[in-house]
Amino acid sequence: MKISVALPHKKYPIFIERGILDQLGLLLTGIWSPRKIALISDTHVAPLYQERIIRQLQTAGFRVVAFQVPAGESSKNWEIAVRLYRSLANNQFTRSDGVLALGGGVIGDLAGFVASTYMRGIAFIQIPTSLLAQVDSSVGGKTAINLDTAKNIIGTFYQPDAVFIDPDTLKSLPQRFICEGYAEIIKMSALEGGTFWQMTGEIHHPDEIITHVEPLIHQSISYKAKVVCRDEKEAGLRQILNFGHTIGHAIELLSNGALAHGEAISIGMVQIVQLFEAYDLTKDSISDGLMQRLNQAELPLNSPLIGTADFYRQIINDKKNHGGMLNLIYLKAPGRPAMHSIPIDRAKLFFTGKKSFETE
Ligand SMILES: O=C(O)C(=O)C[C@@H](O)[C@H](O)[C@H](O)COP(=O)(O)O
Numbered sequence: 001m002k003i004s005v006a007l008p009h010k011k012y013p014i015f016i017e018r019g020i021l022d023q024l025g026l027l028l029t030g031i032w033s034p035r036k037i038a039l040i041s042d043t044h045v046a047p048l049y050q051e052r053i054i055r056q057l058q059t060a061g062f063r064v065v066a067f068q069v070p071a072g073e074s075s076k077n078w079e080i081a082v083r084l085y086r087s088l089a090n091n092q093f094t095r096s097d098g099v100l101a102l103g104g105g106v107i108g109d110l111a112g113f114v115a116s117t118y119m120r121g122i123a124f125i126q127i128p129t130s131l132l133a134q135v136d137s138s139v140g141g142k143t144a145i146n147l148d149t150a151k152n153i154i155g156t157f158y159q160p161d162a163v164f165i166d167p168d169t170l171k172s173l174p175q176r177f178i179c180e181g182y183a184e185i186i187k188m189s190a191l192e193g194g195t196f197w198q199m200t201g202e203i204h205h206p207d208e209i210i211t212h213v214e215p216l217i218h219q220s221i222s223y224k225a226k227v228v229c230r231d232e233k234e235a236g237l238r239q240i241l242n243f244g245h246t247i248g249h250a251i252e253l254l255s256n257g258a259l260a261h262g263e264a265i266s267i268g269m270v271q272i273v274q275l276f277e278a279y280d281l282t283k284d285s286i287s288d289g290l291m292q293r294l295n296q297a298e299l300p301l302n303s304p305l306i307g308t309a310d311f312y313r314q315i316i317n318d319k320k321n322h323g324g325m326l327n328l329i330y331l332k333a334p335g336r337p338a339m340h341s342i343p344i345d346r347a348k349l350f351f352t353g354k355k356s357f358e359t360e
C-alpha cells in the first residue's frame with residue numbers, strides 16, 4: 001500500500017507493507033542518490049532492527065553511521081540534540097547526506113528536529129516502529145524536543161522524503177503501547193466520522209487492533225495526510241488533530257511518565273467531550289461512543305490530575321492558545337470537529353463545568 005502526501009512544495013510517499021524493512025535498501029535507491037546515512041535509533045529499537053537495516057543499506061551502496069540515544073521521552077531534549085549535531089559534524093555529514101529515524105515517536109521527533117536544523121536542513125526519512133508513530137507522528141512533518149517541563153515547545157515543520165511503515169515491527173510492542181497508539185486512531189476516526197468511525201466501533205478487544213492493523217493504519221494516515229495537505233503549518237484546520245490534547249498534554253506531563261501519550265489523549269478526549277455535552281454544545285451520545293471504543297481497548301478515561309492547580313497552570317500554557325484565548329477542539333458529532341475559544345482567565349470556571357459560565 002502506498003499513500004502520497006502532496007503538499008504545495010513537496011510530495012512524498014508513505015509505504016505500508018509487512019516485511020518492508022527487508023526491501024529498504026532497494027527502495028531507498030529510488031529516493032536518495034548514494035550518500036552517507038545517519039541511522040538514529042534508541043536503546044530499545046536498535047538491537048531489534050539496526051544490524052538488518054545497516055546490511056541492507058550497505059548492500060544498496062550507502063555508507064551508514066549508526067547513532068543510539070537512551071529510549072524514552074527524556075531523550076527529546078536539547079543536550080541529546082547537541083550530542084547528535086556533534087556526532088554528525090565529527091563524521092563530516094554534509095547537506096548532501098541523510099538522516100534515517102528508526103523508532104517510535106520520540107526518535108522521529110528528535111531525529112527530525114536535528115535533521116531540520118543541522119546545516120539548515122539535511123534530507124530525512126522516517127521508519128516508525130511503534131503504532132503511535134506509524135499512525136500519527138511520522139506523518140505531517142512536526143518535529144520537536146521538550147524544554148524542561150514544556151512538551152514539544154521547540155520544533156520545526158520539516159517534511160520527510162519518505163515514510164516506511166512495516167506493521168511487523170508491532171509484534172515486538174507490548175499490548176499497552178498498541179493500545180496507546182490506537183487512542184490516536186480512535187481520535188482520527190472521531191474527527192473523520194463515517195466508515196472510519198464505524199470501523200473503530202467494531203474493535204471490541206485489544207487483540208483485534210492487531211488483527212485489523214493494516215486498514216487502521218491506512219485510514220488513519222490517509223485522513224491525517226488530507227488535513228496536513230490543506231494546512232501544513234497548523235494555521236487553522238490542522239488544529240483539529242489536537243482533539244484531546246489540551247487536557248491530554250497537561251496530564252501526560254503531570255503524570256511524570258506514568259501516562260503514555262496515547263493514554264493521556266484517551267482521557268483528554270473523553271473529558272473534553274463530556275464537558276461540551278454538559279454545555280449542550282455537542283450531541284449527548286458522543287461520549288458514549290467514544291468511551292465504548294476506548295474502554296474496549298482498555299484505555300483510561302479519567303485521571304485525578306484533572307482539576308489540580310498544576311493542571312490549570314499547564315492548560316494556560318497550551319500551544320494552541322492565542323491572544324489571551326484558550327482554543328479547545330471538540331466534536332459537534334463524529335466527523336464534525338469544531339473549535340471553541342474562551343478567555344484564558346476564565347478557563348478554570350469553564351473546566352469546572354458551570355452552566356452559568358456563558359452568562360456571567
Ligand atoms: O500532527 C499534528 O498536527 C498533531 O497534532 C498530532 C498529535 O497527535 C501529536 O501528538 C502532536 O505531536 C501534537 O502536536 P503539538 O503541536 O501539540 O506538539
Ligand SMILES: [Zn+2]
Pocket residue numbers: 136184245261265
Ligand atoms: Zn498526539
